Amino acid sequence: MAAAERLVEDWRRAEREGRRVAVSGRWGTAEGFVAAPMRASGGWLGGGRRAADAECTVLVAPQWPGIEDAPACAEVDRALCAAFLRAGHAVAHIRSFAPIAGCDAGGYAEAISDILGTACGGTRPALSGTWLAGTACAAASTSHDGLAFLCLVSAPSAEVLTRRTPENEDDPSWVESPSLRLADGLAALSPLEAVTVHDRPVLLLAGAADRLLPAAHLESWRASLEAASRPCQAVELAFLDAFLRPVDGAGRQDADDGEGRAMMAATVEPWSRAAVSRGSPARRAR
Numbered sequence: 665m666a667a668a669e670r671l672v673e674d675w676r677r678a679e680r681e682g683r684r685v686a687v688s689g690r691w692g693t694a695e696g697f698v699a700a701p702m703r704a705s706g707g708w709l710g711g712g713r714r715a716a717d718a719e720c721t722v723l724v725a726p727q728w729p730g731i732e733d734a735p736a737c738a739e740v741d742r743a744l745c746a747a748f749l750r751a752g753h754a755v756a757h758i759r760s761f762a763p764i765a766g767c768d769a770g771g772y773a774e775a776i777s778d779i780l781g782t783a784c785g786g787t788r789p790a791l792s793g794t795w796l797a798g799t800a801c802a803a804a805s806t807s808h809d810g811l812a813f814l815c816l817v818s819a820p821s822a823e824v825l826t827r828r829t830p831e832n833e834d835d836p837s838w839v840e841s842p843s844l845r846l847a848d849g850l851a852a853l854s855p856l857e858a859v860t861v862h863d864r865p866v867l868l869l870a871g872a873a874d875r876l877l878p879a880a881h882l883e884s885w886r887a888s889l890e891a892a893s894r895p896c897q898a899v900e901l902a903f904l905d906a907f908l909r910p911v912d913g914a915g916r917q918d919a920d921d922g923e924g925r926a927m928m929a930a931t932v933e934p935w936s937r938a939a940v941s942r943g944s945p946a947r948r949a950r
Contacts, residue, residue, distance in 0.1 A: 668922025671929055674746040678755065685756065687782045691771035694726065696758035698783050701749050718754035720812045720940045721784040725776045725793035725801050726758035730842045733795065736907035740794045740925060743908075744817060747929035751937040753790070756783035769849025773804040780808065788812045788940070793819065795906070796846055802855035802885075805862065813865040813939040815932060818906040820877055821884040822851035856884060860892035865939040867897050869928060871904030873911045897935065901927055 682697030701718055724745050727737050741757070748755045758779060763771060776797075780789050790812040793801035798819025805814055825847045828838075838844055859866065866889055870882045882898055889896040901924065905911050908924035 666921070666923070667926035667930070668743075671743050671746040671922070671926055674749060675742045678745070678749055679757075682757070685779075685783050687775075687779045689775060689778045690764075691767050691775040691778070692761075692763040694758045694762070694775060694779050695760045696726075696756065696779075696783075698754055698756045699745070699749060700754050701752050718752060719788055720790050721754040721756055721787040722748045722790040722792055722815075722936070723756040723776070723780045723783055724748070725791065725797040725804075726761035726779075727795065727797050728772060728800075728842070728846050729761060729763065731796065731846065732841065732843055733907065736909070737795045737797070739922075740817060740907055740928070741797075743922075743925035743929050744792060744794060744815075744932060747932040748792070748936055750929070751933045751940075753936065753940065754784075754787060756780070769800070769803070769846060769853060772800050772846070772850075773807075773853060776800055776804040777807045780804075790814070790936070790940070792817070796820065796822075796843060796850065799847070799850050799855050802859040803850060803853040806858045809862045811862065811864045813867065813936060814859070815867045815869070815936065816885065817869045817928065817932075818871060818874075818877060818908070819868075819881070819885070820847065821856055821881045822847045823854070823856050824881055824884050826851045856888045859885065860888055860894050863894055865895050865897075865942070867899070867932065867935050867939075869899045869901070869931060871906050871908055871911075871924070872900035872902050873904060874906040877906040899931055901931075 678699035682699040684697050687694045724741055745755045745757050791801045792815035794817040798816040799822050868885050886898045904924040908928050909920045910918040912918055
């Protein structure tokens with residue numbers, strides 16, 4: 665079985681065995697589940713699996729409803745969830761996110777904070793998100809000084825994404841695109857500054873060959889963190905676009921076999937395991 669297929673199977677199993685969570689707030693409602701990592705069980709027959717205790721619960725933040733690239737985001741989110749499970753973390757995943765009418769970017773960040781607080785229970789919280797959910801995670805992270813880590817995958821810098829130029833300032837997409845309207849709201853929350861408020865490990869990961877999300881976004885996050893002397897690791901994956909799909913040398917999309925998402929998972933898994941291990945109470949007491 666190819667690495668990409670194994671990721672899908674891991675997450676399908678987790679979906680069947682997860683603990684249901686429901687959260688509501690002035691922003692709306694959300695429903696999903698928390699999946700526990702699995703480990704081999706003993707016994708006479710062997711080969712069984714049972715839920716393992718997890719020190720950390722990672723929320724993979726839900727995408728804002730109605731964004732243009734929701735199907736591509738969902739594929740990356742599933743691979744990201746599987747990577748965290750393989751690292752030994754519990755994973756919170758939201759299947760239904762329903763903001764109320766009038767909920768804005770600030771409400772989105774508040775929802776992420778509320779969902780994380782409900783999902784993690786007594787475990788250490790961690791936040792992760794892809795695309796604009798990652799940008800919202802950066803904004804929400806100011807409310808959580810005890811995060812084990814923050815992992816942003818192909819997350820646009822809202823401040824860069826919404827920067828007008830003489831060439832595009834009259835483009836109707838500023839009004840018509842749900843993603844750009846959300847990015848405008850997130851930019852007002854200053855996520856580039858928000859991500860530096862607390863000291864925790866941060867992983868920045870992006871495809872290196874995307875025209876919509878060029879290197880300027882990754883560099884903006886990294887420069888902001890480094891200027892504040894915050895630890896971060898930035899990784900660009902060659903020949904992949906923002907949704908970790910393969911592209912050729914001319915920038916055209918190739919057939920998507922899922923291996924780009926498998927590469928992402930192979931980067932996230934050991935990094936997140938090490939991030940939690942370094943910050944665990946047992947390690948700090950030594």
